[in-house]
Amino acid sequence: MPSLPALLREHIRTIPDWPKPGVQFRDLTPLYLDAGAFRRVVDALVQRHAGSDIDRVAGIDARGFILGAVLAHALGAGFIPIRKQGKLPAPTIGEAYALEYGQGVLEVHTDAITPGQRLLLVDDLIATGGTLSAARRLIERLGGQLVEAVAIADLPDLGGSAQLRDSGLPIHTLIQFEGH
Numbered sequence: 001m002p003s004l005p006a007l008l009r010e011h012i013r014t015i016p017d018w019p020k021p022g023v024q025f026r027d028l029t030p031l032y033l034d035a036g037a038f039r040r041v042v043d044a045l046v047q048r049h050a051g052s053d054i055d056r057v058a059g060i061d062a063r064g065f066i067l068g069a070v071l072a073h074a075l076g077a078g079f080i081p082i083r084k085q086g087k088l089p090a091p092t093i094g095e096a097y098a099l100e101y102g103q104g105v106l107e108v109h110t111d112a113i114t115p116g117q118r119l120l121l122v123d124d125l126i127a128t129g130g131t132l133s134a135a136r137r138l139i140e141r142l143g144g145q146l147v148e149a150v151a152i153a154d155l156p157d158l159g160g161s162a163q164l165r166d167s168g169l170p171i172h173t174l175i176q177f178e179g180h
């Protein structure tokens, strides 16, 4: 059986110059297509957090929803969608951010978190860390306690994961891709 990093390397493809020239886009859709590979990822993360007493899993719009909802189900936790601006119908708070190839605003419903709740924050990939950082600010403004931020892939050369770790956020990723 291949190691988890070897399996991930095999199932994540790189699309050069997408969505903009100079970006090496790491496409995780082949990983989600493969039931066995996707299960290995989910099992590894569930095992890691089975004893963490997670109340809620927050997933980031849109790709963080894929893994986030599965982890919430497996951990017996509620799921919080952190969405791009204008998509949530009830009262929200928002945080602006910039990412590798754009910018935006993330929002969360103000009633999605009760102060003191233990949260896992989930996305598919960390590049500059701008997206995770905005999501973290939203969670902390509502009094949530972030146990860890997890993502499948990290692009360490963009510096996001190191910056987030330096700022005190525990980060866990399963594979690192050098370069952009």
Ligand SMILES: O=P(O)(O)OC[C@H]1O[C@H](OP(=O)(O)OP(=O)(O)O)[C@H](O)[C@@H]1O
Pocket: 060, 061, 062, 063, 064, 098, 099, 100, 101, 123, 124, 125, 126, 127, 128, 129, 130, 131, 132, 160
């Ligand atoms: O670390 P950063 O530089 O912030 O980049 C990482 C973010 O970029 C991608 O989302 P994208 O905004 O492309 O949205 P999508 O999930 O709707 O495709 C990815 O899913 C992360 O959320």
Ligand SMILES: Nc1ncnc2[nH]cnc12
Pocket: 023, 024, 025, 026, 027, 099, 100, 101, 125, 127, 128, 155, 180
């Ligand atoms: N290089 C990249 N590949 C996939 N998703 C991304 N989100 C931000 N940068 C990315």
